[in-house]
Each structure stands twice: as C-alpha cells, then as structure tokens.
C-alpha cells in the first residue's frame with residue numbers, strides 16, 4: 001500500500017539548489033579550482049560565510065527562558081515594531097496603518113500571503129524568470145503561478161505584457177494578486193526603475209475599478225539595493241490607498257542569518273477598517289501553518305533594530321558586504337558583454353543570470369569540465385555572485401562563455 005497522497009507523488013524532491021550546493025561541496029574535497037556559484041548565501045572573498053558580529057552577539061545575549069518559551073503567534077510586540085520601522089522606513093511621512101505578523105523567513109511570509117490573499121485555483125502573476133520556490137509556494141497554497149517575461153526584446157521591463165496579463169486575469173478571476181521580488185530580483189539581479197514602478201502602480205490602480213487587487217512585494221534583498229528606496233516607498237504609499245500591499249520581509253539576507261528562520265509579513269489594507277479582520281485572519285492562518293515562530297531569534301532581531309547603538313553597528317558591519325556585492329556586480333557588468341553573454345545589467349543583490357538554450361546541459365558540462373556550479377532554470381543559468389570571491393568573477397564568466405558559446 002502506498003500512503004503518499006496523489007498530490008505529492010512523482011515530485012522531484014528537495015529544492016535543486018541545495019542538491020547542487022552539496023555536489024559543489026563534494027567536488028571541493030577533490031579539486032581546488034571549484035567555483036561554487038550555486039547558493040544564495042553571502043561569502044566573503046576568503047570563502048567564509050559573511051557574518052554580522054552585532055547580530056551574533058545579540059543572539060548570544062537572548063536569555064534561555066526566551067529561547068524556551070513560546071512566542072505570541074503574531075510575534076512579540078517589539079519584533080512587530082522593529083519590522084514596521086524597518087520596512088516602512090521607505091514610506092514618506094507617517095507610516096500607514098498595518099498589521100505585522102512573524103513568519104519563518106521570507107518564505108513563510110510569501111506562503112502566508114498566498115494563503116490569505118489568493119483564492120484556491122487562481123493564478124498569481126509574477127515575472128519570469130523568478131525565484132524557483134515561488135512555484136512550490138503557490139502550489140502548496142492551492143493556487144498557481146502565472147509568469148510573463150521580465151523584459152522585452154529591448155531588455156526593458158515589459159509593462160505592456162504586464163498590463164495585458166492583469167486585464168486577462170481580472171476578466172477570468174474577478175480579482176488579481178501580483179507577486180514581485182524587487183529591488184535586486186532573484187535570479188536576474190534586475191531592479192525596476194522608478195519609471196517601471198510608476199507604470200506598475202498605475203496599471204494596478206487602474207485595475208481596482210474591476211475588482212480587488214493585491215500586491216505581494218518580496219523585499220528579501222532590499223537591503224542591498226543600489227538605488228535609494230525613497231521613490232519606491234512613495235509609489236507604494238500612494239498605491240496602498242487603492243491596492244492591498246503586503247510586504248514580505250526576511251532576516252535571512254538582511255541580517256545574513258539564513259538559518260535563524262526569522263521573517264515577517266506587513267499587510268497594509270487600503271481601508272484601516274479592515275485591520276482587525278486581517279489581524280484575526282493572519283493569526284488563524286499562522287496557527288494552522290506553523291503555530292508560532294522562533295522566539296529567541298525574533299527577540300535578538302528586534303533588539304538589533306530598536307537599539308540605536310546596535311542598529312548603527314549592524315549597518316556599519318553590513319556596509320562592506322554591500323560594497324563587496326557591488327564590486328562583483330561591477331566586474332560582471334564589465335566582462336559579460338565583452339564575452340557576448342546574454343545577461344541583463346546587474347542592478348543589485350545576490351545574483352545575475354545568463355540566458356541560454358539547453359541550460360541544464362550547460363550546467364552539467366560546466367560542472368564536469370570547468371568545476372563550475374551554477375543553477376540551471378528554463379531559459380538560463382543563475383549565477384550566485386554572492387558566493388564566489390571577487391577574483392573568481394571573471395574566470396566564472398569566461399567559463400560560462402566557453403560553454404554557452406559552444407554549439408551542442
């Protein structure tokens with residue numbers, strides 16, 4: 001008798017990124033020329049995991065009884081305040097009324113948003129290529145992902161395709177939810193311009209004449225944005241009067257503590273009379289999904305943001321890492337066009353991509369012949385600039401160019 005439900009039969013299994021990273025680790029044991037650009041974790045130029053000592057220390061100082069005790073379902077009030085201040089700092093003037101709830105990482109925030117904002121079977125609109133787990137998260141939430149290409153043939157954000165897809169979905173579903181990861185999109189390293197955001201906001205706002213519209217904005221990498229966030233904040237503030245805005249926040253990349261599993265969702269409903277309903281619904285959904293989150297982790301994170309001295313120290317410690325990513329991105333932007341790689345300009349974050357056919361074959365050959373580990377997806381290779389040293393960036397680009405430039 002096979003007890004696995006039909007929904008879970010025939011699946012590929014664990015996330016391919018972790019399998020790839022394991023393979024890279026195994027190869028490192030026998031080869032010293034491995035370039036491991038598989039995993040979205042920030043490594044310094046010596047190949048060590050980048051850490052922020054202030055965060056490490058704050059975690060150590062959390063008393064044992066806090067680690068041991070349950071956290072409130074929505075998270076502690078200090079944590080909620082810290083996340084509000086951190087995410088809504090980009091909004092002009094007074095922060096809009098919102099509900100904050102603790103989640104296990106940004107993944108938890110996205111899962112919770114999908115569960116509470118998307119009707120079963122409905123499509124959620126996103127840009128392609130997108131972070132692979134979006135498909136898993138939507139499926140687990142009982143909905144599905146619909147993608148339109150991020151950029152058109154001129155390498156510009158496809159606002160026309162976006163608007164058309166919005167209208168089609170509104171016609172068939174009577175409501176629309178959009179999931180965007182910006183700035184510093186994973187996997188492309190693309191960040192939308194101020195004009196792109198204004199066009200997106202105008203399209204979403206126009207659509208509200210026909211039914212409810214929600215925007216889930218995945219801010220996983222916003223701490224590494226190259227452009228200031230003020231104009232995005234202004235756009236979101238204006239939009240939030242019409243469209244439900246949900247911000248998915250994560251300590252994984254923001255504080256370089258991926259294993260801590262601390263994240264949050266901030267919901268800004270257009271009407272503040274809906275706040276109580278959202279508070280109740282989110283608490284209920286959390287209880288049914290994971291109960292409550294890591295109490296010690298959220299306590300330390302709240303302290304780092306709310307204590308001015310710790311906050312300043314954390315920002316000072318993170319600044320060189322932000323710079324490190326930019327330096328790697330700058331090198332990529334210089335060499336990729338010269339090598340003829342079909343790669344959008346790196347505009348911040350942990351990754352870039354090389355668009356190519358037969359990406360899975362290229363990824364395999366790169367492993368076999370070049371000791372290079374990159375993640376294939378339909379239409380390209382994801383390159384984790386975050387996890388290679390600055391001195392490896394050019395070699396990495398050259399190896400990829402040798403492979404994708406070679407007819408198979």
Ligand code: PLP
Pocket residue numbers: 040104105106107108131181186218220249250251252253258262263
């Ligand atoms: N969103 C994107 C685009 C990501 O790449 C990640 C992590 O890799 C996340 C969200 C959430 O990460 P976590 O669940 O570790 O907070």
